[in-house]
Amino acid sequence: MILAVLVSGCTTQTTGTTTTPSATTVSAGGELKEFDMMASNWQFDPSTITVDKGDTVRLRITSTDVKHGFALPDFNVSKDLNPGETVTVEFVADKAGEFTFFCNVFCGEGHSGMKGKLVVVG
Ligand SMILES: [Cu+2]
Numbered sequence: 409m410i411l412a413v414l415v416s417g418c419t420t421q422t423t424g425t426t427t428t429p430s431a432t433t434v435s436a437g438g439e440l441k442e443f444d445m446m447a448s449n450w451q452f453d454p455s456t457i458t459v460d461k462g463d464t465v466r467l468r469i470t471s472t473d474v475k476h477g478f479a480l481p482d483f484n485v486s487k488d489l490n491p492g493e494t495v496t497v498e499f500v501a502d503k504a505g506e507f508t509f510f511c512n513v514f515c516g517e518g519h520s521g522m523k524g525k526l527v528v529v530g
Pocket residue numbers: 476477511512513514515516519520522
């Protein structure tokens with residue numbers, strides 16, 4: 409039965425009309441916390457971000473010099489930051505603690521020290 413519905417649905421619909429779920433889901437009790445962040449040799453500014461557990465965190469990150477990266481493995485975030493381009497990163501801070509984010513694109517001698525901290529207050 410289900411297969412029949414899917415097949416008939418396909419034949420009657422034109423291609424390219426797939427619907428996508430709404431992009432932003434703020435979990436119950438959480439707020440949307442937005443930050444503008446600059447990346448440059450060899451730091452993030454601000455380098456410490458504090459939010460509450462359950463918040464949806466939106467970072468707008470801009471590299472002001474060379475190509476950098478933004479990696480926050482605890483929340484499955486990894487983005488390339490091309491110079492002059494603002495990249496938006498969004499995730500739900502669903503666990504409390506202190507988490508390190510760092511540059512994951514080699515950018516010179518200070519690369520390994522280019523990191524910051526996300527503090528999620530539980
Ligand atoms: Cu780097």
